[in-house]
Amino acid sequence: MKLYLYDHCPFCVRADMVANYxxxxxxxxxxxxxxxxxxxxxxxxxxxxxxxxxxGKAMGESLDIVQKLDELGSRNRPLQPGTDIQALLAQIGEVGLAVSCLLFPRNIAIGLPEFATQSARDYFEVRKAAIIKRPFAQALKETPTHKAAIENMLAALPPLPAAAGRDGVLGRDDVLLYPTLRNLTMVKDLVIPAQVRAYIDSVAALTSTHTYFDRAI
Structure with missing residues (x-):
């Protein structure tokens, strides 16, 4: 079985974390x-x-893949049912432009495998610059403004249930929440509240996924 993915892609992280867990x-x-x-x-x-x-058959759509992996994987590692976290996801979504302006330029600058060639980096930059409506260079210059917006959002998040506090059981809520928070770790010196950092670290450990603290820019 093969899992095709990009390292930076939040939708890919959903599948990756569940496959590992x-x-x-x-x-x-x-x-x-x-x-x-x-x-x-x-x-x-x-x-x-x-x-x-x-x-040889293949399927797409991250949440469909998550469901299939849950069915195929170890029954000794349950996936906790989801709860209503739409308000929480909306809270994060309110700073979606700031998130994209911070992450898109960094995605191609930190040595990820999907951007190993110049043509791959150019392909990504052309398409994503159109989404954020500014060149990557401008988005990087605006880093302080975007960081402030995200830090305010992170500081206002309600308590997040660290996986360790659930007896090491991954939940479907984590599948939706963790990927974006994990990707924010590629932003150097971003102020991440202790409870959010604990959540990121605990889910990363539980799912054998990695953060970007060591290469943040």
């Missing part, structure tokens, strides 16, 4: 960001993550 035997394949052909050959669309089974 549920102990599903698989090979991780990091596609170049401009590799459209592989995606179209597998599922007919430029989309990741992609889960390919041993018989």
């Amino acid at each position: 549920k102990q599903v035997a698989h090979e991780k394949v990091y596609l170049l960001n401009d590799d459209e052909k592989s995606c179209f050959d597998l599922i007919g669309a430029k989309m990741v993550p992609i889960l390919q089974f041993d018989d």
Whole structure:
């Protein structure tokens, strides 16, 4: 079984964290960001993550993949049912532009496998600059403003249930919440409240995923 993904992609992190947590035997394949052909050959669309089974069949859509991995994985590692966290996700979503302005330029600058070539970096920058409506260089210059918005959001978050406090059980809420918070760790000197840092660290450890503190810029 193969899991095609990008390291930076929050939707890919959903699949990656569950595959690891549920102990599903698989090979991780990091596609170049401009590799459209592989995606179209597998599922007919430029989309990741992609889960390919041993018989060659493949599926997309991150939450569908999460469900399949939950079914295939260890029954000794349950996935806790989700709760209503839409208000929490909306709270984070209110600073979505600031998040994108901070993360998009950093995605291509910290040595991730999907951006190993200049063409892959260029492909990403052209498309994402159109989304944030500014060049990456400008977004980086605006870092202090965007950091302030995100730090205010993080400081206002309600208590987050660290995985260690749930007897080491991953929840479907984590699948939705963790990827964005984890990606914020690529922003150097971002002030992350202790309870948010504890949440990020505990889920990272539980799911054998990595943060970006060591390469933040």
